[in-house]
Amino acid sequence: MAKNFSTREENYSQWYNELVVKADLAENSAVRGCMVIKPYGYAIWEKMQAALDKMFKDTGHENAYFPLFIPKSFFNKEASHVEGFAKECAVVTHYRLKISENGKDIVVDEDAKLEEELIIRPTSETIIWDTYRKWIQSYRDLPILINQWANVVRWEMRTRLFLRTAEFLWQEGHTAHETSQEAKEETLKILDIYANFAENWMAVPVLKGMKSQTEKFAGAIDTYCIEALMQDGKALQAGTSHFLGQNFAKAFDVKFLSKENKLEYVWATSWGVSTRLIGALIMSHSDDKGLVLPPKLAPIQVVIIPIYKTDEQLEQLNEKVRSIKQLLESRGISVKYDNRDTYKPGWKFSEYEFKGVPVRLAIGPRDLENNSIEIARRDTLHKEIVPIEGIDNVILKLLDDIQGNLYHRALNLRENNTFSVDTWDEFKEQIEKGGFVMAHWDGTPETELKIKEETKATIRTILMNNPQEEGKCIFSGNPSKERVVFAKAY
């Protein structure tokens, strides 16, 4: 299955596509641009959901669910928001099918045309703010801290599994606050959660910062983001948190009576991460032998493979492994014992390597005699024989090591691929090679656009607490007070 697998060197994007499909994470569906997330891929998503969901709840958020369909008129209410999404909305116009005249085909029943078309949500700000209006009267109703786990649809021209699909799964948080200050704090609090999750669960180092006005979410005052660097030197936006100001409150007329008995518009935030994170995970750690998963998100942390010739040996191994598996599970480790007789050990080794299982244990008759077991780690492919006694502690430590090693490896990659340049020629040259390029920019959208046109590079982020320094814009030569992060992006 994983033979004849492309290498990153040969063709990075083919490597990625094959990896996703051959590692059983997802596949293309009958509907163009949409994917089927297979059990192994979905298990990763579930682990991500569990960790994030807990973080949201620990910071006072609650889950709720808003509808998939949004009345078209809602989109008229916030002008920049419409501009941002109108081009990629799926629209429901009818609500019934019928058998055609010839009795063979199913056709749309033209009599069942909707009075007002429904838009399949590309994001839920509009329907949520229309709802919040009814929930909010006084400052006592604030804040509202809600998250929803949902699917959204954006009719993309070109799609890639996990990185950009027409339908994707995500969480979207939508909060309402009394003051601008409080909303800004919420925006940054979530940004920290995202960065923390990326670094500590996904083992993916991220830059935290603000989007330029061109790159921000349509409808936001400011968009903050976490930005990661993939192995091919391209940037990937991994999460966004928006300070929406009073834009949606004004568009949907959401006001509250303050303590001073004054009627004021509510302040808002929204924030989200999506199944794209799985793409980031894959591209950050995996190698030419397949997927590499960080232990904290791996559906299977340890796989145990028996090596035997006879049925008796297998039975003895089954017996031994049962106790090892129980021990590991009692320590909170997820373990799979693969004693299928239909595949050989070597085949299984390759299989689990390809699927990125962090730790593999192999045990055979020789080990039974010596009370030992072979332990192999996926990140470095290193293996050794260790005593079974105390294996639980060895593995707990190893999982921890792997998690840390993956993070540091990715961090090294980023550091080795982050450059400061001061001239336009250097800039063009470095952008072509890839990586994050820190350069001075005059702050205007015009310059930003021209740089994009000429190099395909965009401003990925303006770092938080960005050091201030005098400089000249690499493109226009105009004065600049700080460097911003440029890169070619996914």
Add this chain to the structure above:
RNA sequence: CGGGGUGUAGCGCAGCCCGGUUAGCGCGCGUCGUUCGGGACGACGAGGCCGGAGGUUCGAAUCCUCUCACCCCGACCA
């Protein structure tokens, strides 16, 4: 929406130019046997409306027309 390409077994492909017995190959799949510490091997076997519709012809996977679908490269984007 532009530019390029591909549709033949579950998957990957050959055959098509130059029409002609029963449409092949590799992987995978099934049964049996031997194997099993890094992707085993043998024997037998199952599996096809050659993307779809029209046409040319005694005869079409192959030639012609039309259609549909998908992939890659651009414009759009989390």
